[in-house]
Amino acid sequence: MTHIRPAAVAVFTACATLLLAAQAAPPPQQPTEVTFTISSATPGLPPKYAVPDFVALTADAETQAAARTIGEVLWADLKFEQEFYMIARDTYRTIPPAASLDQVPLDRWRELGADAVVVGTVRKTGSGVVVQVRLVEAASGRAALSKEYSGSIANPRLYAHTISDEIHLTQRAGLKGVARTKIAFTSDRDGERMKGPVVDRGISNIYMADYDGAHPRRVTVTKSLDITPAWSPDGRAIAYTSYRSGYQDIIVSYIYEGRMAKPANGNADRQNYLPVFSPDGSKIAFTSNRDGNPEIYVMNRDGSGIRRLTTNAAIDVTPTWSPTGNQIGFTSERSGTPQIYIMNVDGSGVRRITTEWSDRATWSPAPYNEIAYAARSGGGFDVKIWDFATQSIRQITNGIGSNESPAFAPNGRHLAFTSTRAGKEQIFTISRKGDDLRQVTREGMNRYPNWSQSPQ
Amino acid sequence: MQIRRITSVIALLILISAAGACAKKKPPVARPVAPPPATAATPTRPPAPPQPVAEPQPVPAEPVPAEDTLASKDIDEINRNSPFQPVFFGYDQAEVDEPGQQALNVNAELMKKYGTWIVTIEGHCDERGTAEYNLALGERRALAARNYLVALGIPADRLRTVSYGKEFPFDPGHDESAWSKNRRAHFVVTSK
Numbered sequence: 001m002t003h004i005r006p007a008a009v010a011v012f013t014a015c016a017t018l019l020l021a022a023q024a025a026p027p028p029q030q031p032t033e034v035t036f037t038i039s040s041a042t043p044g045l046p047p048k049y050a051v052p053d054f055v056a057l058t059a060d061a062e063t064q065a066a067a068r069t070i071g072e073v074l075w076a077d078l079k080f081e082q083e084f085y086m087i088a089r090d091t092y093r094t095i096p097p098a099a100s101l102d103q104v105p106l107d108r109w110r111e112l113g114a115d116a117v118v119v120g121t122v123r124k125t126g127s128g129v130v131v132q133v134r135l136v137e138a139a140s141g142r143a144a145l146s147k148e149y150s151g152s153i154a155n156p157r158l159y160a161h162t163i164s165d166e167i168h169l170t171q172r173a174g175l176k177g178v179a180r181t182k183i184a185f186t187s188d189r190d191g192e193r194m195k196g197p198v199v200d201r202g203i204s205n206i207y208m209a210d211y212d213g214a215h216p217r218r219v220t221v222t223k224s225l226d227i228t229p230a231w232s233p234d235g236r237a238i239a240y241t242s243y244r245s246g247y248q249d250i251i252v253s254y255i256y257e258g259r260m261a262k263p264a265n266g267n268a269d270r271q272n273y274l275p276v277f278s279p280d281g282s283k284i285a286f287t288s289n290r291d292g293n294p295e296i297y298v299m300n301r302d303g304s305g306i307r308r309l310t311t312n313a314a315i316d317v318t319p320t321w322s323p324t325g326n327q328i329g330f331t332s333e334r335s336g337t338p339q340i341y342i343m344n345v346d347g348s349g350v351r352r353i354t355t356e357w358s359d360r361a362t363w364s365p366a367p368y369n370e371i372a373y374a375a376r377s378g379g380g381f382d383v384k385i386w387d388f389a390t391q392s393i394r395q396i397t398n399g400i401g402s403n404e405s406p407a408f409a410p411n412g413r414h415l416a417f418t419s420t421r422a423g424k425e426q427i428f429t430i431s432r433k434g435d436d437l438r439q440v441t442r443e444g445m446n447r448y449p450n451w452s453q454s455p456q
Numbered sequence: 457m458q459i460r461r462i463t464s465v466i467a468l469l470i471l472i473s474a475a476g477a478c479a480k481k482k483p484p485v486a487r488p489v490a491p492p493p494a495t496a497a498t499p500t501r502p503p504a505p506p507q508p509v510a511e512p513q514p515v516p517a518e519p520v521p522a523e524d525t526l527a528s529k530d531i532d533e534i535n536r537n538s539p540f541q542p543v544f545f546g547y548d549q550a551e552v553d554e555p556g557q558q559a560l561n562v563n564a565e566l567m568k569k570y571g572t573w574i575v576t577i578e579g580h581c582d583e584r585g586t587a588e589y590n591l592a593l594g595e596r597r598a599l600a601a602r603n604y605l606v607a608l609g610i611p612a613d614r615l616r617t618v619s620y621g622k623e624f625p626f627d628p629g630h631d632e633s634a635w636s637k638n639r640r641a642h643f644v645v646t647s648k
Contacts, residue, residue, distance in 0.1 A: 197535040197578075197644040201624050225623060228588065241591075246576070246646075247618050248591070268616045273591055287592060289599065289617075294592040317592035331589055337548070338589050359586040374586050381586060404586050418587070447587055 035170050038116040038137045038144050040085075047115035049084040051075040054131070055097045057123035066129065066156035067122040073157045074118060076212065077164030077179040081413065082431065083172050087114060101134050109138045116144070118167070122156075129153040133163050135171070145170055157214055165455065176411045180455035183407075183416050184208045184219065184229035184238055185427050189444030194223050204447070206240055206253075211409070211429070211451070213440035219255055226251075230276045231452045238450075239275035239284060248273040250286055252301075263303030264288065274318055277301075278325045285309075285319035285328055296330050298345065309347035320363045320371070329361035329371050340373050340386070353386050354393075360405050364412040365453070368432070372396070372406040372415055380404075383417050385432065396434045408432075409451045416440065416449035527570065531645050539566055540575070540643035543601050544636060548585070550596035552604050560601060563643060564608040570648065577601050578642040579619040580626065582635035587621060594619030601641035616646065 040047045051074050054067040072089070079086040092112055098104045098119050109117045120133035128151050135145035145167060149159055161179035168177035186204045193200040206229045209216040220226045225243040232239070232252075242251045249266030250273065253259075263284065264272035270290040277284055278298075285298045291308065294315045299306040310316035314334035321328060322342075329342045340354040340361045357376035364370040369388040374381040380402025384395050397403040401421030408415055413432055418425045427440040427449045440449075526539060541559035543552060552560065567573060579594030598617035606612050626642075627634035 195532075196624065197538070197642070198626075204623070225620075227623070228591075243618070243620075247616070271595070271618070274588060289595055292599070294595055315589070315592045315596060318588045331592075338586075359589040376584075379584070405588065 036137075036142070036144050037171055038135070040115055041113075041139070046083060046085045048087055048113055049078060049116045049118065050087045050092055050109060050112065050114040051078065051089065051118045052092060052095065052097060054120040054122050054133075057121050060124060062153060063122050063124045063129065066153055066159075067120075069156045070120065070122065070131065070160045070163075073160035073212075073214075074163055077160055077177070078118075078167065080179070080212075080436070081168055081172075081175065081177055082436065083168065083175065084116070087112065101132060104134075104136055104141070106136075106138055106141050114138045118163070120163075124153070125150070129156075131159045135167060155215065157210065161210070178211050178409045178411055178414065178451075178455075181211045181410055182208045182231075182235070182452040182456055183211055183213075183427065183429075183440060184231060184450045184452070185416075185441065185446050186227045186229065186448045187441065187444050187446045189446070190218070191444070192223065194225075204445075206238060207446075208238075208255075209440065211440075212438070213427070213442075216441070216443075220253065228274050228448050229450050231450055232277050233279060233281040233453045235452045235454045235456045239277060241273040241275070247271045250275045250284070252284075261302075263299060263301060264306075265303055272297075276319055276321060278321050279323055280325055283325075285321060287317045287319070296328065298328075307347075309343065309345075311347075318360050320361045322363050323366045323369075327363075329363055331359045331361065340371060342371075358384075362406050362408055362415075364408045364432075365410055366412070368412040370412075370432075372408060374404040374406060374417075380420070383415065383430075394434070396430060396432075398434075405448055407449045407451045410453040414451075416451050418447050418449065531648060534645050534648075538643060538645075540645075542643065543597075543641040545597055545639040545641070547582075547635075547639070548593070549639075550593060550600050552600050556601075557604065560604045561608070564605055564610055567605065567610050567614065572648055573645050574614050574616065574647045576616040576618055576644045576646045578624075578644060579617065579621075580624065580638055580640050580642060581622045582638040583622050583625065583630070584635060585622065587623075590621035591619050594621045597639075597641045 038047050051071055053071040056064040056067040075086055075089055078084055095108045096105060101119055101121060104117060104119055115138055117136045117138055119136060120131060123130045130150045132148045134143045136143055164179040165177040168175045185207055187207045188202045188204045192203050194203045203225055205222060205226045206219040207216055208219050219238060222244045227241050229238045229240040236256055237252050237254045239250055239252045241248050247268050248271040249262055250264045252261045252263060264286060266272045272286050272288045275284045275286040283298055283300055287294050288297050294317050296309045296316050296319050297306055298309060312334050314332055316330055316332045318331045319328050326345055327342050328345055329340060331338045332341050337357050338359050339352055340358045341350055341352050343350040358373045361371050361373045371386045372383060375384045378399055381404045382395055382397045382399060383403050383406045384393050386393050401419045404418045406415045406417045414429050415432060416427055416429050419428050422439060424445045425447055427446045429438045429440055430436060526534060540563050543556040543559050577598040579598030581590035581594050585593055598619055602615045602617055605615055625638045627637040
């Protein structure tokens with residue numbers, strides 16, 4: 001049996017300390033059944049999955065609500081990776097719930113055309129809840145996955161996310177789902193203001209939410225601007241640009257430990273912004289004006305060993321690391337307009353890859369080798385992707401609103417970005433193919449999404 | 457002795473030649489002429505007003521502070537109705553143009569007059585650039601304004617910069633009228 005433990009952790013900020021519920025993900029349990037892959041009855045098509053509501057084994061309202069939530073969220077999580085054909089849930093409301101995990105009405109599920117059914121139970125215990133789940137092959141009744149989890153009932157979505165990642169991992173040859181990942185972003189949703197020279201100015205701080213926008217929480221609390229968050233690869237820290245000292249400087253907040261660092265050691269004449277961690281987490285690339293002009297620098301995570309990578313009179317800004325950590329993509333206006341360039345991590349071998357106004361390069365994780373960026377189109381921007389393998393560009397958004405600040409999911413199959421298509425800027429996600437658009441934020445104005453690179 | 461005598465002779469010669477020049481023609485520069493009286497059309501002067509009778513007023517030894525309203529205001533008041541002129545920039549541009557230079561000349565005089573003021577130059581951008589790039593573009597605008605003022609003799613340590621990109625637009629609109637207001641270097645007094 002594994003545990004989902006609630007833990008109180010402190011999020012340290014300059015002005016306040018917040019309490020967040022940490023979400024310690026349960027380690028995978030030893031399977032009790034031999035894992036096999038459920039395939040479609042029709043060769044060449046993805047298998048059809050059904051996810052009915054989980055069955056509440058205790059009659060209280062909390063357990064029943066949790067059982068419903070787990071079924072709904074698990075269905076959405078599985079749909080997100082587009083590996084399975086997810087049968088619409090309203091088509092099987094009439095199928096009676098399984099009396100127990102051993103008594104699934106297989107004939108009814110076969111009648112519906114399902115190849116796989118995910119069934120589960122939720123039982124309240126003295127200390128929390130026990131969730132059991134089985135992935136059942138409709139044709140044979142065999143379980144391809146059988147798991148039991150226990151922990152708090154406070155966030156039932158986490159059980160769904162954990163089960164979804166487990167199904168992708170085992171049914172899709174090690175595919176890393178993103179159901180337990182988080183998106184950090186900037187928001188003004190709390191309506192706080194700082195004193196401005198003419199009028200008070202609305203401020204934005206750093207927030208985080210589940211990948212689907214659920215469970216939003218504030219990460220920094222300061223009466224100033226905190227923007228451009230970037231996760232450390234282990235998901236334990238967020239680096240960002242803060243104006244709390246009156247100028248831009250980089251802060252690294254260790255969000256579960258209640259401490260922070262200012263590795264770039266800025267001052268009024270040495271401002272630092274747009275930090276981004278190297279893939280191994282040991283270094284931070286950033287932009288600084290310390291030599292009188294916006295240039296790209298790299299430093300060790302503790303601030304030592306600062307190296308300047310660009311020496312151009314033009315603007316050089318917005319770095320991103322290649323998955324190997326050997327190259328850096330960035331924006332430069334050395335040709336007259338901002339364009340995406342790549343260079344080796346020592347600053348050599350500079351090469352331009354775009355031919356139109358572009359910014360915010362974000363390099364995909366392996367196995368893809370792509371750079372997403374925002375390109376000026378019409379009155380706004382659209383997200384495009386440069387593919388190194390084919391040396392070609394494909395357009396991800398198509399002129400609805402202005403679309404900016406792309407950030408890859410850790411498995412490279414999705415992007416988060418900012419769009420004005422729903423009014424004020426909001427965070428959306430979209431697949432790397434340009435389909436499955438989903439709105440992640442709805443409250444206030446939200447910018448600078450950054451997708452955590454590991455489950456949490 | 458010899459040198460002094462020669463110098464006297466030269467001076468005398470110059471005086472003589474100058475006198476000769478005066479005799480020959482009028483000086484090239486017109487002499488100042490008294491301006492015509494404002495009431496030139498009135499032939500007669502009005503009777504003099506009665507002599508005022510008043511006690512002399514004591515004059516304070518120090519200048520009246522109210523004379524310089526700016527010096528007496530607090531920083532918030534100054535910034536709310538700023539005597540500094542913003543510098544506006546072209547689309548995607550960070551170069552100070554002719555009107556921008558004129559604004560900075562005015563600002564430089566203010567900084568010289570109020571020699572203790574420390575000013576922060578905020579760089580702002582319109583929404584047509586990306587949020588990230590605008591952080592650098594706003595920085596370039598603030599630095600361009602600062603460098604111009606330093607060239608005019610304002611000490612660099614009185615001029616700070618910060619870039620807000622497109623985070624704090626002055627006009628929330630979505631047209632050129634709004635954008636042109638938002639592409640600016642804005643001056644804020646941060647200490648005096």
